[in-house]
Amino acid sequence: PMGSSTPKKEKKEKKEKKEKRSSEDKSPGGGDERSKKQKVQDDGGGGEPTRVRVVGLTKTANADGVGAFLGLDAASVVVGMWGTHGKGPKPPGGQAFATTASRSAAEKLVEAFDGKTLDGVELKVIVDDGDVAVHANGGVTPGKDAKPTIKAMEVPRPPLFGGGGGAAANVSVSNADTAPSMSPHDVRADDWSCGACGCSNFARRTSCFRCAAPKSATTSGAPATAVNTAAARASAQGNAQDGYEVFLKYLPHSANEEEVTKYFADCGAMVSQARLLRDPQSGQPKGAGFITFVDEAGRNEALKRDGARFGGRNVSVTVAKKSTFGVRATDQAYGTHTPAMLAETIAALVAPDRSGVYVDGTFGRGGHTRGILAALSAEGRLHAFDMDPEAIKVGKELEREDSRFKIHHAPFGCMADVLRPLGVKPSGVFLDLGISSPQFDDSSRGFRPEQDGPLDLRFDVERGVPASEYLRLVSREELRRVIHEYGETTDPIAARRITDAIVLARENGSLPSTTKEFAALVAKAKGKEYQMMHPAKLTFQALRIALNQEFDEMRRGMHAAFDIMPEHGRLGILTWKHSECAIVVDFFRDYEVIRDDFPLYEWALKNHADKCSKKLERKWGMHMDDAQRPSEQEMRQNSRSRSATLHVLRKREAVRIADLERLSYKLKGWGKIPDAKPAPPVTFNYKI
Numbered sequence: 309p310m311g312s313s314t315p316k317k318e319k320k321e322k323k324e325k326k327e328k329r330s331s332e333d334k335s336p337g338g339g340d341e342r343s344k345k346q347k348v349q350d351d352g353g354g355g356e357p358t359r360v361r362v363v364g365l366t367k368t369a370n371a372d373g374v375g376a377f378l379g380l381d382a383a384s385v386v387v388g389m390w391g392t393h394g395k396g397p398k399p400p401g402g403q404a405f406a407t408t409a410s411r412s413a414a415e416k417l418v419e420a421f422d423g424k425t426l427d428g429v430e431l432k433v434i435v436d437d438g439d440v441a442v443h444a445n446g447g448v449t450p451g452k453d454a455k456p457t458i459k460a461m462e463v464p465r466p467p468l469f470g471g472g473g474g475a476a477a478n479v480s481v482s483n484a485d486t487a488p489s490m491s492p493h494d495v496r497a498d499d500w501s502c503g504a505c506g507c508s509n510f511a512r513r514t515s516c517f518r519c520a521a522p523k524s525a526t527t528s529g530a531p532a533t534a535v536n537t538a539a540a541r542a543s544a545q546g547n548a549q550d551g552y553e554v555f556l557k558y559l560p561h562s563a564n565e566e567e568v569t570k571y572f573a574d575c576g577a578m579v580s581q582a583r584l585l586r587d588p589q590s591g592q593p594k595g596a597g598f599i600t601f602v603d604e605a606g607r608n609e610a611l612k613r614d615g616a617r618f619g620g621r622n623v624s625v626t627v628a629k630k631s632t633f634g635v636r637a638t639d640q641a642y643g644t645h646t647p648a649m650l651a652e653t654i655a656a657l658v659a660p661d662r663s664g665v666y667v668d669g670t671f672g673r674g675g676h677t678r679g680i681l682a683a684l685s686a687e688g689r690l691h692a693f694d695m696d697p698e699a700i701k702v703g704k705e706l707e708r709e710d711s712r713f714k715i716h717h718a719p720f721g722c723m724a725d726v727l728r729p730l731g732v733k734p735s736g737v738f739l740d741l742g743i744s745s746p747q748f749d750d751s752s753r754g755f756r757p758e759q760d761g762p763l764d765l766r767f768d769v770e771r772g773v774p775a776s777e778y779l780r781l782v783s784r785e786e787l788r789r790v791i792h793e794y795g796e797t798t799d800p801i802a803a804r805r806i807t808d809a810i811v812l813a814r815e816n817g818s819l820p821s822t823t824k825e826f827a828a829l830v831a832k833a834k835g836k837e838y839q840m841m842h843p844a845k846l847t848f849q850a851l852r853i854a855l856n857q858e859f860d861e862m863r864r865g866m867h868a869a870f871d872i873m874p875e876h877g878r879l880g881i882l883t884w885k886h887s888e889c890a891i892v893v894d895f896f897r898d899y900e901v902i903r904d905d906f907p908l909y910e911w912a913l914k915n916h917a918d919k920c921s922k923k924l925e926r927k928w929g930m931h932m933d934d935a936q937r938p939s940e941q942e943m944r945q946n947s948r949s950r951s952a953t954l955h956v957l958r959k960r961e962a963v964r965i966a967d968l969e970r971l972s973y974k975l976k977g978w979g980k981i982p983d984a985k986p987a988p989p990v991t992f993n994y995k996i
Contacts, residue, residue: 576606721864
């Protein structure tokens, strides 16, 4: 097979190379080339060390081979190749950088070896002073049958470990020895330089990572194109209290916090070491992160390294922006699950009666549960519900640790049926809607389009059917409704096109059953996404909501809590989407109690006081506190809390606004007010 080798074969090859070298030395003029290399290497000529670039190398090239070819020490040679990630041979087009003692030595090296062949390919050898970029094979990776050609293109290009020029380049060169070693796939002959800002970009990019100018600007010198995105419009972060933060992108994935901190250490004093974004599952760096400097001068120095070479990559350094909610961006520590708005939840639900009985309807991994238990007295009790078998395992362990706690494997919509036989009347009920962080980060559950795994999307994998099976059974019209109502709420055309793509794939037998393949199908159908998220995210969300009956379960849970709580009972609901907020408000409107300043109530008392006293009855209703949002400090510590909203509804006996409206509308002849909507029926069976 290709690439196989045996000791005998290797021995034979070495013998043949030795004999060939010996015959070259014995032949007339055979030693000239070797002596020429030695002369070039020895002739320093004085002056500063100068770098030579060799372009057009093949797959077999390495530092030893290129060093031997040039007559230089392998330690002075850095080789970079086009990466194919093991999927085929690398075509000609790799390049190497060799350091010589002086410019005159470099020029002699160019004179001696420019145009020479190595491994059957003609090489281009130039003095590399950062002014010329050499693109091999027309600047694109050639096809299988392409003949190797070399083409020089004179555009600005920074040094190997330098920035876009000026101070940045000087700083980066001085730190080259402290930077992480360069990956052999980071330096490519077809990298391109932006004609608008001079920044060096990887070949795969179609626009400049710094200024967003199109790749065509390399020759046209077109001005940078303004980026009109929410991130670009956001205000910059920075003050004396919080420090001055930069956001880093395109870091080497092998770099760690210590290496990044060391690279930027001489810019100025830092509040703490660099904070890198990491994959929740593997813990591997994502190539982005933050550094916070004590003063603005430190940040300004760091910004000069925007585009600088670090570990073989062009690092993007920009001012960190405030988020949509007016706070600085941040990251969440790898492997953590931080309960959102825990302090506000305890203050609203538990603090009024620390010896009461409470319900956590969404146990998850016990974040809020443990917080509530910590706030309860020895007499307090807590019941929790969840549908996820993994969550139940964690809950059972907590049961053994704390006798005040009990876990129930059932949806929270069944809480009244579960707790009433036990004589439980909870003082408060808490519902954290949606999906928990551990579920979201578990690739085997299929909740994220960016991860690869089975297309499941169920909270309880022991019941129901996975999304892959659901997509094979659901009708086209029902699927379109689900995607539109639960996901693409503002884009019915996108919902229709995604549905069409799924149905067509189903008909020809190519419907994917894994998350990444399905996400790719959805993305092709939807096209461009104007929001900063994966194009398939809303479709995944819609299928998850439908499969787990999230909205119906939410309504059943609110009705069950209202039914089982005593007077002054408190229902806390943590929502994450506008659609969830709308369902909470819709439920509250049916049970909202009269306010003294309600205009229709003032009119009815003034004009029909007798009928109000006779017709309007006091019933169990609800009063709602002002909705609460996470604090700026919490959003810095737990980035996923930024979308959370806490609603607190309190049960009390009073006249409902809906009953007042029914009476008043009849008196005014305005029509009829519909009755309160009952809880949706349960369509699945649970042993409770």
